[in-house]
Amino acid sequence: MADSEAILAPQEPGLRHHFDDSAQQLESSTLGMWVFLVTEVMFFGGMFGAYTVYRNMYPEAFASTSHFMNVTIGAINTGVLIFSSFTMVLAVRSAQLGQKKALIAFLVLTLILGCVFLSLKYVEYHEKWVDHHIPGPGFQYADSRYAHQAQILFYLYFAMTGMHAIHMIVGAGLLITLIVMAARNRFTSKWYTPVEMIGLYWHFVDIVWIFLFPLLYLIGHTK
Amino acid sequence: MTHQAVPVKVYAAVFGALLVLTATTVAVSKLELGEYNFIVAMTIAVIKGTLVVMFFMDVRRASSMTKLFIGAGFFWLAILLVFLLSDYLSRGWLLNIHWL
């Protein structure tokens, strides 16, 4: 045991035993987070693939369903999410500058904005429920031309926004963890890697929405 | 950690740009532009995504390895979409569907 401890580097704050120094640890965390986000791109990519195929197959049906999307809520939600990305980046900046109060304030603000997004999403889902636009046995569609195709497109709508919402909920959970950690003085201006990493995740979820919004709500809207 | 903190006004500018672009994409979607509706919407989305990646996610100052992985992610997404479409778009090319 003594032998193996001989090669351990002296401890730095937040440094795990198997790294040489915090620079190496940060590099690993950052690269790891990015590789994870790449897998997320491919995860959503499967659904974007299905979307591309069906949009190409049934363009009119798609234009037809986009009339039932609530563009107002969609646009507001886009703004909310962008705003939350802005507060998130300010939270990371505060952590970098070691400003604990600002860090907590921005994290809480980000969390609130995330909850606003999810609430508005709930309103939208409820509308779909009332209109019988939830795919499944109860699905009904006014335009009989697209009765079937519209169901596939609503299926994709729910799959994509649903997956996105699940990512938002996970992100909210992570934000709560960060807030608790920040309150317990776990971060310093030298070590705030979790804030940075979860920030990256939050921005990624934002980017997914930036693409979902035009694809699901706007395209074909004029027809 | 290894970088200087970015001034708040840079972030604020990016934030403003993102909001303006969102408003633009909604406005443009009301116009009848045919095929260009799709192109404009996607172009704006790509610009917005790039702004977030470059500034909020700080990729413009990231290591080239990180950039390589991000590039790879989008390249592979492109592989999936392009090769999927290669099937669907070329299915009707042969006249053998007129089999009678």
Next chain:
Amino acid sequence: MSTTLPLAPTETPTNYLNADYGWKSWLFATDHKRIALLYLFSITAFFFVGGAFAVAMRINLLTPDGIFTHDTYNKLFTMHGIIMVFFFLVPSIPATLGNFLVPMMIGARDLAFPRINLLSWYIYIVGGILTLTAVFQGGVDTGWTFYAPFSSSYSNTHVILAAMGVFVSGFSSILTGLNFIVTIHTMRAPGMTWNRLPLFIWGHYATSLIQVLGTPVIAITMVLLGLERVLHAGIFDPTVGGDPILFQHLFWFYSHPAVYIMILPGMAVISEIVTCFSRKAIFGYNFVAYSSIAIAVFSFIVWGHHLFVSGQSMYASMVFSFFSFLVAIPSAVKVFNWTATMYKGSVSYDTPMLYAFGFMGLFTMGGLTGLFLATMAIDVHVTDTYFVIAHFHYVMVGGMVMAYMGGIHFWFPKISGRLYPEGWAKFAALLVFAGFNLTFFPQFILGYQGMPRRYAHYPPEFQVLNVMSTAGASILAVGYLIPMIYLAWAWRYGPKSPQNPWKAKGLEWEQSPTPPPTFNFEHQPVVTEPAYNYSGEEQEVKLG
């Protein structure tokens, strides 16, 4: 788990096995070597479960009218496929040997994210339990390919549970790949430049790329399939406008690269074994290394060759056919280079090398029959027949499992600190080779004769070849059981191994005690020479 450990004699220096005792020290282990062993035991268990299904299938096929009912047989091949692909082949080498050796070979104390590594094992177990639950609830009968609309609308079995098992286990694979990529990038010892990396590392790096980029797509495909089965919204259902071929596209976008997840680590192991037992540097290091990356990239643009007869556009088929030929070239380059490595070497016939010989021969046959399947007109005849079965078993079992067995024997002294009985090991290796060929060679002929796969009953003229195949399978089964027995015996009673029994090169042999201590090295390793410098050359030689 702790019962399998040797009693540590007092004079044994502290190593990763005796550093700590008790089930907690294993189930909460973050040491990559202990996690590798957790994986090793669970994977072996799944291998024998999947193998038992295979034996039952072969027994059924002894007679044209079969022994089991259709439904039973359909469940047997489905469960054999799902378990072998997702719970044995995909994690086999990366999660066991890779987990154990990647940090050691690059001179790191652990993987970059030890707790994520442990998490990946738990995820794997959860996925496995879900799938086994599906088995015990009555099984699944969709084939491991889950083709819609049969799986989404027609099958009455536990499709959702099995799909969830596949979905969950996918994340275990992703996390392993992510860990490897980061570790290889950021944690190499001083002097371990990219051009000095052992080829084992290159192979695992390429594998990890595929795991990270491909696996999420199968995960989301399984989600879409499960939701469709519940909602019947029609995304894969043609009667309401869905396209069943889209499912096949998404499925094979992962599942074709997945076969390279299975074979690349095998190639990685063979590169280590061939050099060590020829006492020679690898012939064409750069070509072997970069061909792994080339395979990883090309593997993603060939999936359409599974759809030549499916109604896919013929022009798309043509493109996919072309790339399918291209992906064969880096594999061929590897085989040529391994063969050339033996030229003017000092070749010994130790057990790992016997497996490597077997690999080179059988993988060559598996790869070349792959060309038959890339040739569209031939594929139209032989796809979905036993020809395909024979082809991918030559690659997966003849290639991958041979390499796995070779690797287990090669590093067994490192892992356990003991030596295994060489005579038994050689006997088992020969038995596996003979049994394997007897099992699967007749299937090539069966396939060209036209016997379709997944047939519980078959026309009587195919019986002779089927009986041969079943006979071979029983030999193969014995060939796999023998190593189980003597390796378990040797773990406890085998003679102690010296630090480097094969006089191999590489940090894990040269600079780490056997078995290794918890942090792998007693001193920070420093690399001063290229990989496989068996001749002790002073200078690095650049090729080309």
Next chain:
Amino acid sequence: MGVFSIFPSRASVGAGEVDALYTFLLVVGGAMTMLIFASVFFFAVRYRRKSPNDPAPKAIHGSLPLEVAWTVGPFLVMLVMFGWGTKLYFQNYTPPVHDTLDIYITGKQWMWKVQYPTGQREINELHVPMGRAVKLILASEDVVHSFYVPALRLKHDVVPGSYQTFWFEPTEPGRYHIFCAEYCGTGHSDMGGWMTVMTPSDYENWLAGGSGGGSMVEQGAKLFQQYGCVTCHVTDHEGRCPSLLNVFGRPVVLDDGRTVMADEAYVRESILNPNAKVVKGYKHDIMPVFEGQIGEEGLLQLIVYVKSLSPPAASPPKPAASAAQRSPK
């Protein structure tokens, strides 16, 4: 069982062509395998380690010319395989435009239902005459099947919701296996039958043996009456529905301004879901939705009937497709 052969019996010209390509691949693959086996074996014996203390041999780090040779060499051979295989594939999957004998096959769990244009119907049996180009039109009522005749070296998946097709020219009388090659559920391995190739005169006799309900056109006409299509679609030119005379195989202008080709897929869709693509000048929701009302076999009969309303002489020439293919004798 005669002399054992790795080749199953051949029933068509195409089967021989596939076998020729297969033989080429076997020779190349066999030579490659032998080369690797022989080199591994030779090196293993010639350079075996005689004693554990043998000195390590001198390193050989590689050879660029060799690497280039064994990269480019196999690539060139593969180009031949690719070209040859692709040509044959396009040929077998692209039926000739004229003078084919069209046979309609519907797969369902777990049987093949065969319809002949002359009206005969069979289950799990297919009769074809020698020396004619036979085109199979494949449909599925439920899951994906695959129609496979090893003696033809041909199969094609049968995908529900679409029509798939391939063709062949039988040359050898005899009975040959039909299999389902795509796993389709419980009875997958029982979903097979026999293809009988007959001499032209035997075939005529067999056809004369009787066809229950008249030719496919007649059966389609009957359905056309039965489902009430006839009340609108033929007589009522200026009325609620478009006439179907001389429509098939021509472009149709839709009410949203687009133009589509009136092909099989269009006719099929218009029967099942009439509102999907409505012809310009006609109203929606007039025609009943026949989804779930007519089976795949009935659909095929109706399509054949609609096609018969547009005589071939009047249909526009179909160029392009014939370029790559062998003309039938």
